[in-house]
Amino acid sequence: MNSLAVSDTFSLFSPIMNVGVSSDARAVKVTIEAVMKDMMQQSIFMAEPYWKANDALLTAYHNAQNENWDGYGAKRASPIAYAYAQRFLRMLPMNVPVPDVLVDPDGEISFEWDKGARQVFSVSVGDRRELTYAAILGGSKHHGVVSFSDEIPKNILDILEEFAPAA
DSSP: OOOOOOOTTOOTTSOOOOOOOSHHHHHHHHHHHHHHHHHHHHOHHHHHHHHHHHHHHHHHHHHTOSTTTTSSOOOOOOHHHHHHHHHHHHHSOTTSOOOEEEEOTTSOEEEEEEOSTTEEEEEEEOSSSEEEEEEEETTEEEEEEEEOSSSOOHHHHHHHHTTSOOO
């Protein structure tokens, strides 16, 4: 018997995590990757938000390549922070709107969603495998630092759901 576990937080840009060791497991992974590549090539709609955010990320990173890039002593964004930020961006669920991307004065790269009156969420990615986040959702506030590796932590995904358009 063969089985495949699929995450309930599917993102077209997430890496395929394959823990299977059999030839069948490898074949399933190759098939899924081919289908996903085909979907990307056929659907500009699905790819456009990602490329828009990726362009914003690249621009922010390049604009912060020198120490004191903001004229107030800001640290430069590191290649490691950029790599983790790209990874985070690729893992975002497809229903999440394109975030604003900026570099913080401490050199971390931030993604921000702002729906207006007391609906703001920010996630910062630095050189460590951690995500620092803060959100104001109406009358409630959320903040913390969480480990970041193979997937976006559930508490961050839960907050991101608040910014997804209603189905």
